[in-house]
Amino acid sequence: MNATSERVTSQIGLALAVTFTLCFVTGLISHFIQHPPSWFGWPSRPVWLYRVTQGTHVISGIASIPLLLAKLWSVYPKLFERPVIRSLPHALERLSILVLSAAVFFELTTGLFNVAQNYPWTFYFPQLHYALAWVAIGSILVHIAVKLPIVRRSVTLAPEPSRRAFLRTTWLAAGVAVVATAGATVPVLRPVSGLSWRSGKGxxxxxxxxxxxxxxxxxxxxxxxxxxxxxxxxxxxxxxxxxxxxxxxxxxxxxxxxxxxxxxxxxxxxxxxxxxxxxxxxxxxxxxxxxxxxxxxxxxxxxxxxxxxxxxxxxxxxxxxxxxxxxxxxxxxxxxxxxxxxxxxxxxxxxxxxx
CATH class of the missing domain: 3.90.420.10 (Oxidoreductase, molybdopterin-binding domain)
Incomplete structure (x- = not known):
């Protein structure tokens, strides 16, 4: 992977880290409200606070989907590098990336099905979704720590025109996904939010x-x-x-x-x-x-x-x-x-x- 490719991958990865962390934190809040540990308290005011936190949870999760797909697309050539395993640290790194990708993909996919209230599985969604959220956020933190030198080096580089176009397309796709669904939480966006499920129905x-x-x-x-x-x-x-x-x-x-x-x-x-x-x-x-x-x-x-x-x-x-x-x-x-x-x-x- 050349330097400009590294910069594109790093930028998308940082954006994904932000959206997924938002999704994780707000999801944690929702879980604790429903299953409160002894130390947790949740106020009754302001009356709109849960509306904002859970709306942020869903919107940031949806924004993460195109970012994840773009991130995987930007690094897929590395999946075919030979030799497959060069050393023990290299093997551990590839294993951590596999765990990260699988956990994040599972969280975002099942979360999207939950938003649509479609459950094509037999497991209890909240429990497994909560457990794997910890696996996903942990693997993201490990991945960032491993790749931090590359991130630091690549953020100062300017990408090639073709890769700038790829980045613009990624940001546009994430923005469209957010606007298309945010009307479910943000009333002012409902006229332009084609996928704002359930608004005003019932x-x-x-x-x-x-x-x-x-x-x-x-x-x-x-x-x-x-x-x-x-x-x-x-x-x-x-x-x-x-x-x-x-x-x-x-x-x-x-x-x-x-x-x-x-x-x-x-x-x-x-x-x-x-x-x-x-x-x-x-x-x-x-x-x-x-x-x-x-x-x-x-x-x-x-x-x-x-x-x-x-x-x-x-x-x-x-x-x-x-x-x-x-x-x-x-x-x-x-x-x-x-x-x-x-x-x-x-x-x-x-x-x-x-x-």
């Missing part, structure tokens, strides 16, 4: 990932005998839908932001969770476990930390955009808490337990 003008029929809760949700149970150290208090509607009402404009990267703001109305806790004999700022009518699946139960149960914008929502909740949006009631992933905004709520 009942009541808001997308849904899982319908009431798919969750198997449609009959239970529409049962007139439905009651919400609120369990506190002082006992259990039950509420009919009419009794919930009779409590003081709170309305708020809040985004719902999903792990797949789409987000959309809506007007939610219902009972403030601090108000409901006080009415049931408990205190705001107490962790609450939320139970859904949906028994199967990993998100039938969620935990609301103290920061959110103390926030007046955390709602047991009864209405969406001025209308009674559609069954697919969680009728008879659902949780809408500021700055939380959509998978934790539990629908079809049937029970709240203070912890």
């Amino acid at each position: 009942p009541q003008g808001l997308p849904v990932n899982r319908t009431a029929a798919a969750a198997g809760v449609l009959d239970m949700a529409k049962d007139p005998d439905w009651r919400l149970s609120v369990v506190t150290p002082k006992g259990t208090k039950t509420y009919s839908l009419d009794e919930l509607r009779a409590l003081p009402r709170t309305s708020a404009e809040l985004p719902i932001a999903c792990v797949e990267g789409w987000s959309q703001s809506a007007r939610w109305s219902g009972v403030s969770l601090p108000e409901l806790l006080r009415h049931a004999g408990s205190a705001p700022g107490t962790p609450v476990r939320v139970f859904s009518l949906e028994k199967a699946g990993p998100y039938g139960i969620s935990d609301l930390p103290a920061e959110h149960t103390a926030d007046d914008l955390t709602l047991l929502a009864l209405e969406l955009n001025g209308e009674v909740l559609d069954a697919d949006h969680g009728f008879p009631c659902r949780i809408i808490a500021p700055n939380r992933p959509g998978v934790l905004q539990t629908k079809w709520v049937t029970r709240l337990e203070t912890r």
